[in-house]
Amino acid sequence: MAAAKKEKELLLLDFWVSPFGQRCRIAMAEKGLEFEYREEDLGNKSDLLLRSNPVHRKIPVLLHAGRPVCESLVILQYLDDAFPDTPHLLPPANSSSGDADAAYARATARFWADYVDKKLYDCGSRLWRLKGEPQAAARREMVEILRTLEAELGYREFFGGGGGRLGFVDVALVPFTAWFYSYERCGGFSVEEVAPRLAAWARRCGRIDSVAKHLPSPEKVYDFVGVLKKKYGVE
Amino acid sequence: MVVGAEGGDELKLLGVWDSPYVNRVQVVLNLKGVSYEYVEEDLMDKSDLLLGSNPVHKKVPVLIHNGKPIAESRVILEYLEEAFAAGAGGSTGASVLPDDPYKRAVARFWAAYVDDKVGSPWYTILFAREREEKVEAAARAISALETIEAGAFRDRSSEGKTTNAASAPFFGGDSIGFVDVVLGSYLGWFRVIEKMIGVRIMDAARTPRLAAWAERFEAADAVRGVLPVDVDKLIDFLQAFLH
Numbered sequence: 236m237a238a239a240k241k242e243k244e245l246l247l248l249d250f251w252v253s254p255f256g257q258r259c260r261i262a263m264a265e266k267g268l269e270f271e272y273r274e275e276d277l278g279n280k281s282d283l284l285l286r287s288n289p290v291h292r293k294i295p296v297l298l299h300a301g302r303p304v305c306e307s308l309v310i311l312q313y314l315d316d317a318f319p320d321t322p323h324l325l326p327p328a329n330s331s332s333g334d335a336d337a338a339y340a341r342a343t344a345r346f347w348a349d350y351v352d353k354k355l356y357d358c359g360s361r362l363w364r365l366k367g368e369p370q371a372a373a374r375r376e377m378v379e380i381l382r383t384l385e386a387e388l389g390y391r392e393f394f395g396g397g398g399g400r401l402g403f404v405d406v407a408l409v410p411f412t413a414w415f416y417s418y419e420r421c422g423g424f425s426v427e428e429v430a431p432r433l434a435a436w437a438r439r440c441g442r443i444d445s446v447a448k449h450l451p452s453p454e455k456v457y458d459f460v461g462v463l464k465k466k467y468g469v470e
Numbered sequence: 471m472v473v474g475a476e477g478g479d480e481l482k483l484l485g486v487w488d489s490p491y492v493n494r495v496q497v498v499l500n501l502k503g504v505s506y507e508y509v510e511e512d513l514m515d516k517s518d519l520l521l522g523s524n525p526v527h528k529k530v531p532v533l534i535h536n537g538k539p540i541a542e543s544r545v546i547l548e549y550l551e552e553a554f555a556a557g558a559g560g561s562t563g564a565s566v567l568p569d570d571p572y573k574r575a576v577a578r579f580w581a582a583y584v585d586d587k588v589g590s591p592w593y594t595i596l597f598a599r600e601r602e603e604k605v606e607a608a609a610r611a612i613s614a615l616e617t618i619e620a621g622a623f624r625d626r627s628s629e630g631k632t633t634n635a636a637s638a639p640f641f642g643g644d645s646i647g648f649v650d651v652v653l654g655s656y657l658g659w660f661r662v663i664e665k666m667i668g669v670r671i672m673d674a675a676r677t678p679r680l681a682a683w684a685e686r687f688e689a690a691d692a693v694r695g696v697l698p699v700d701v702d703k704l705i706d707f708l709q710a711f712l713h
Contacts, residue, residue: 299572313574316575317571328552334553342540342549349544
């Protein structure tokens, strides 16, 4: 009885190619949390999705014992807060008196995850949706974004969580690595050339179980971009 | 400008007086009773300190704590929450986020919603060239407030012992919380927008609970003196900035 209940405790409403959903899958895998994955048909959203996220009507939505949590970065922080005995995504806060150093490390992680949210998805969309000069502008912007992220990574193996483990920023960013190939094809540039250390980081992440299990192949993503382009009449 | 901070901490806030994103940080600093040095930036001539502290976005607010910069207003708020928890750095221990993980998630969700659905239109209203764009953006902001009135008010925390969620004065319950400071930071500009384009964004006829909340928020000690209230001064500042 207890095992069956546990299975139903975490339910993720998601869509296979969504990088925001993949963040949640990878986070739960890193934390060793069992969850039920439910694929939504975005053209025919389930009642459960619409009831759970009436404000945005978007995936991912995490239901924990029936209560919905929405917005991927909010979900990631919720997983840290609600499951404190699992591996942390954010560097742990000092619980006793608010250690400023720990708080600073957390603020840095939040800042960079926010940077990924603000910049990457939107610029990537412009890369495949636009042509001519606007597309070229998107490519220049994408190169700058990748280089900025690479500069933040520095010579570290991962952005956060020492000891070969993925941290908050890694989990926030890694799903977009499955889109690098599509960005390269649409934008006419090479991630390896413009940001080699970031490309190495992406390969390193790809060897981690939770990532390998939950990210689609770059080719599948590119096929999906092809479908989107057709749908939006982009040639 | 308040000089000096408690216990050897050096705290500096780079801002502009009329930015909602700066104001919300000031409110939380007030709530926590933490003293800091405020530095008014000229956005047309940004200081080396600002550009060096926030090279990625080059924007205010930036909080500099013992020489270490933190940028992005909601990131700063969470930092203050953690670095100035109960008693640390001479703070009052006032908290803007609830302890319960689910309630924290709800607060973060609504704060992100406010900046996305109220903040983006606010920006458009101020900086779009065509009046039509401004009016359309105002309609989107109003729609967002209606969603907040219906949704976030229902989601209000009830951390307090005596009040229940339905009658809690603030989104944070008995005391001002995360969603309060994020949404409240736009209130000064709503009056300006009404004068600029004749659209009332915060309207008691449309969102009565929010309108009452707005009055309570603006009357709070930590808020008075922070939000810009001189409508004409704001309009003049905006005109100067645009030209």
